[in-house]
Amino acid sequence: MLDVRLSDRAFDPAREIAGFVSRVPDAGGVVTFLGQVRADHGVLALEIRHYAPMTLPGFQALGDTAVARWQLDGMLIVHRVGEMAPGDPIVLVAGASRHRRDAFAATDFVMDHLKGESWLWKRERTAEGWRWIEPRGQDHADRARWG
Amino acid sequence: MSGFARLVFLGRLEDLAGTAGLAVAPGPLDQVLAGLDRELAVALLDDRIRLALNGDLLTESGGITLVDGDELAFLPPVSGG
Numbered sequence: 001m002l003d004v005r006l007s008d009r010a011f012d013p014a015r016e017i018a019g020f021v022s023r024v025p026d027a028g029g030v031v032t033f034l035g036q037v038r039a040d041h042g043v044l045a046l047e048i049r050h051y052a053p054m055t056l057p058g059f060q061a062l063g064d065t066a067v068a069r070w071q072l073d074g075m076l077i078v079h080r081v082g083e084m085a086p087g088d089p090i091v092l093v094a095g096a097s098r099h100r101r102d103a104f105a106a107t108d109f110v111m112d113h114l115k116g117e118s119w120l121w122k123r124e125r126t127a128e129g130w131r132w133i134e135p136r137g138q139d140h141a142d143r144a145r146w147g
Numbered sequence: 148m149s150g151f152a153r154l155v156f157l158g159r160l161e162d163l164a165g166t167a168g169l170a171v172a173p174g175p176l177d178q179v180l181a182g183l184d185r186e187l188a189v190a191l192l193d194d195r196i197r198l199a200l201n202g203d204l205l206t207e208s209g210g211i212t213l214v215d216g217d218e219l220a221f222l223p224p225v226s227g228g
Binding site for chain 2: 049051053054057116117118119120121122123132133134135
């Protein structure tokens with residue numbers, strides 16, 4: 001079971017996790033990762049923009065890769081687009097498997113690839129106005145871990 | 148020639164263009180870009196900008212000719228997390 005979604009409004013991580021867990025009754029372990037807007041000094045808002053013909057298909061392909069690579073009962077990817085405030089959920093990734101290692105690895109893998117390869121553009125607003133966020137070298141190093 | 152093609156600007160290119168998308172007359176890309184604001188055209192030709200035609204990433208940007216109904220997206224480097 002693979003459930004991949006983009007959401008243009010706030011989502012409730014606890015509710016998403018509960019819904020996911022109810023769909024993987026045979027799993028022995030569920031790993032979840034929740035990313036939220038960092039409360040960096042001076043940041044008032046974060047906006048994520050996407051390109052519909054490419055962004056969700058890219059997430060779907062990443063989910064397919066994870067499902068093919070590990071023994072999973074289920075995989076969930078929910079990603080926000082639009083404007084958010086510090087502390088708001090941005091991304092929720094969950095993996096469910098018979099044994100915990102597959103769920104840990106698949107979730108970590110999906111996050112490393114979401115961070116650097118997604119068709120998403122971010123900008124943040126401070127008192128000085130909006131500023132586009134440039135690519136980060138660390139993201140490439142994170143992806144290189146997976147060979 | 149009838150109809151139009153659409154240019155889509157992502158990320159900071161949208162701010163530069165002042166719009167998320169623009170309808171243009173179909174034709175060779177060079178010709179389409181020549182009809183745009185010069186500063187925008189220069190930014191679109193930056194070699195870090197990738198192009199997607201109708202949702203498919205292009206590996207080679209030379210020799211593109213837009214036909215009626217095409218959507219050409221200009222994709223700046225994506226942001227990290």
